[in-house]
Amino acid sequence: MKFIHKNRRVISFCLIVGFLLAGTVTPASGEYDPRTGRWLQADPNGTGILLQPRLNYHAANPTVTVNMAYELQFGDGMNFYQFLTSNPPNNLDPNGLSVRAFVRNGAWWNHADAASEAIQSAYDTQQSLWQMDFGFDDYGEAISDILYDRDRAVGNLTTAYVKAVAGGGQSLLYALAATDWLGFWMQTMAPDVQAATAFPIAAGRSLLRAGQSFISMRGVRTKKLLEAAARRAIRKVGSGRGPVYGTRVHTAFKRQVRALGGRFKTEVTYLGGDTKPYGFKGGIRVDVVEGSVKRPIAIYDLKTGGAKLTPARIRQIRSHLPDGSKNIPIMEIRGDR
Amino acid sequence: MTGKQFQSLIRRHLLPHFPESDVRRGLLFVRPLGQILRGFCFDSSGLDRFEFTVEVFVQPLFVPNEGITFSIGDRLGSICGKQERWWTLTDDNETEIMADVLKLMQREGPVILDKFTTLEDFSKNAITPHTNPYSPYPPEMVAYGAVLLGNKQLAEKMFVRLDETLHPEQEYCEYHAGIRDRAHLVRTAFERSPEDAVGILSKWREETVANLKLTKFLEPIS
Numbered sequence: 001m002k003f004i005h006k007n008r009r010v011i012s013f014c015l016i017v018g019f020l021l022a023g024t025v026t027p028a029s030g031e032y033d034p035r036t037g038r039w040l041q042a043d044p045n046g047t048g049i050l051l052q053p054r055l056n057y058h059a060a061n062p063t064v065t066v067n068m069a070y071e072l073q074f075g076d077g078m079n080f081y082q083f084l085t086s087n088p089p090n091n092l093d094p095n096g097l098s099v100r101a102f103v104r105n106g107a108w109w110n111h112a113d114a115a116s117e118a119i120q121s122a123y124d125t126q127q128s129l130w131q132m133d134f135g136f137d138d139y140g141e142a143i144s145d146i147l148y149d150r151d152r153a154v155g156n157l158t159t160a161y162v163k164a165v166a167g168g169g170q171s172l173l174y175a176l177a178a179t180d181w182l183g184f185w186m187q188t189m190a191p192d193v194q195a196a197t198a199f200p201i202a203a204g205r206s207l208l209r210a211g212q213s214f215i216s217m218r219g220v221r222t223k224k225l226l227e228a229a230a231r232r233a234i235r236k237v238g239s240g241r242g243p244v245y246g247t248r249v250h251t252a253f254k255r256q257v258r259a260l261g262g263r264f265k266t267e268v269t270y271l272g273g274d275t276k277p278y279g280f281k282g283g284i285r286v287d288v289v290e291g292s293v294k295r296p297i298a299i300y301d302l303k304t305g306g307a308k309l310t311p312a313r314i315r316q317i318r319s320h321l322p323d324g325s326k327n328i329p330i331m332e333i334r335g336d337r
Numbered sequence: 338m339t340g341k342q343f344q345s346l347i348r349r350h351l352l353p354h355f356p357e358s359d360v361r362r363g364l365l366f367v368r369p370l371g372q373i374l375r376g377f378c379f380d381s382s383g384l385d386r387f388e389f390t391v392e393v394f395v396q397p398l399f400v401p402n403e404g405i406t407f408s409i410g411d412r413l414g415s416i417c418g419k420q421e422r423w424w425t426l427t428d429d430n431e432t433e434i435m436a437d438v439l440k441l442m443q444r445e446g447p448v449i450l451d452k453f454t455t456l457e458d459f460s461k462n463a464i465t466p467h468t469n470p471y472s473p474y475p476p477e478m479v480a481y482g483a484v485l486l487g488n489k490q491l492a493e494k495m496f497v498r499l500d501e502t503l504h505p506e507q508e509y510c511e512y513h514a515g516i517r518d519r520a521h522l523v524r525t526a527f528e529r530s531p532e533d534a535v536g537i538l539s540k541w542r543e544e545t546v547a548n549l550k551l552t553k554f555l556e557p558i559s
Binding site: 245247250251258261262265266272273274275277278279285294295318319321322323324326336 | 363378380381382383384387388390392401404405406407408411412415419420421423468469470471472474475502508509510511512
């Protein structure tokens with residue numbers, strides 16, 4: 001154990017490279033053809049999860065990022081009763097999180113294990129950083145498919161999530177997507193979401209354990225990462241006060257954020273759910289957008305001196321964010337405290 | 338940077354490389370200017386006046402708009418999945434910076450622009466699996482595009498999809514009411530007489546072009 005702990009980073013790297021060389025993390029060979037990107041046989045349970053790692057090396061900032069693309073494979077179509085083994089009376093899954101349902105197909109579970117292992121090994125404990133950039137767009141798509149109908153029925157995202165979980169028959173991918181996505185909410189949003197996410201964490205074992213790490217780490221880490229960037233910006237600019245100083249700090253902060261990589265976009269103008277050029281009449285300019293600008297997953301606003309991110313400003317930002325992202329976290333970033 | 342400064346930069350360094358294009362302020366666009374505006378928009382930073390980014394975008398002119406909108410497109414650098422690019426001009430790096438911008442424009446521009454050369458292309462490519470399914474803008478554009486093409490089936494499908502995305506009664510979605518009203522106008526006109534609907538869209542096109550101050554570049558639609 002000591003050896004593993006000591007060589008954790010090397011082992012992680014070997015695991016990732018191993019996955020990459022294998023072309024796929026499918027443990028049961030013959031089920032999946034990496035050349036065509038398709039299953040060679042119909043998934044007996046109707047659904048499968050495929051994990052495709054992609055390696056990105058960032059020369060400017062020597063790090064390796066592994067993009068894990070999740071893909072749902074519907075061997076027998078998207079019939080959720082089939083997911084419940086075509087026998088809903090005897091295989092009830094009232095909360096949609098029954099482990100039994102997930103592990104019925106051995107290959108399915110192995111994928112989940114592999115995913116979990118990859119996720120866990122991609123966490124760098126020394127730097128407290130995830131070296132893996134999860135495909136949030138894909139996650140967003142997956143979860144939004146649930147939220148879309150529910151959202152309209154119940155009218156808000158929090159309840160929509162709980163409904164989605166309670167609706168039953170959704171896949172483990174969806175559960176992970178939900179926990180992952182709502183990980184951002186944990187700090188600032190409704191306590192019922194926290195309660196709702198606690199259950200899948202307990203129920204989903206291996207993959208959801210990774211989800212748990214996500215919940216506790218991801219939202220906190222992103223904010224900390226940006227606060228560190230803000231501190232570096234302030235150190236660069238030096239001390240001061242007033243609007244000119246604020247602008248200089250913002251400029252330095254923006255450069256620091258850009259150095260963090262492609263998941264952050266800076267200085268984005270929104271108006272009526274669409275993106276516009278700078279200075280567009282009525283538009284609002286936000287400092288940092290996480291995720292795609294067309295479908296952001298969080299907004300960060302740098303504040304200096306006595307300035308604060310007020311509820312009125314948050315409402316104003318929300319009113320112009322793209323549809324489907326109205327309820328994302330909007331967080332204040334400070335580097336001076 | 339101001340629009341005039343961008344215009345001067347574009348004229349000197351970029352326009353010769355884009356022979357079928359024209360420039361107005363920070364906008365380098367493909368001619369002829371028909372139903373769709375396709376081009377590059379130089380977008381200044383609000384913090385450092387010498388810093389800018391470039392957005393590759395496509396905008397259907399028949400959708401009423403007060404100005405440029407980036408419903409379709411992305412910033413240079415991020416189109417191929419990397420970090421968006423910003424450049425800072427100084428007194429002595431103009432040639433170098435603009436050469437870098439040109440390189441990226443030539444590499445990433447066609448990825449977006451070549452997909453939207455005709456109205457048919459537009460109907461086909463404006464909605465992809467990556468399009469935000471909640472946004473009313475893509476179905477609205479495609480619906481109007483289908484009206485112009487006389488494609489009743491597609492237009493109806495898109496109007497239905499648009500209806501599903503609109504929730505003007507919800508908090509933060511007040512602007513949906515305007516989209517719903519204008520879509521209703523086109524839809525009912527289209528059901529009554531396709532020519533009426535095309536007339537409305539032509540009028541909107543002229544208004545949008547006037548808002549963009551591009552009227553002198555407007556080409557008649559055959």
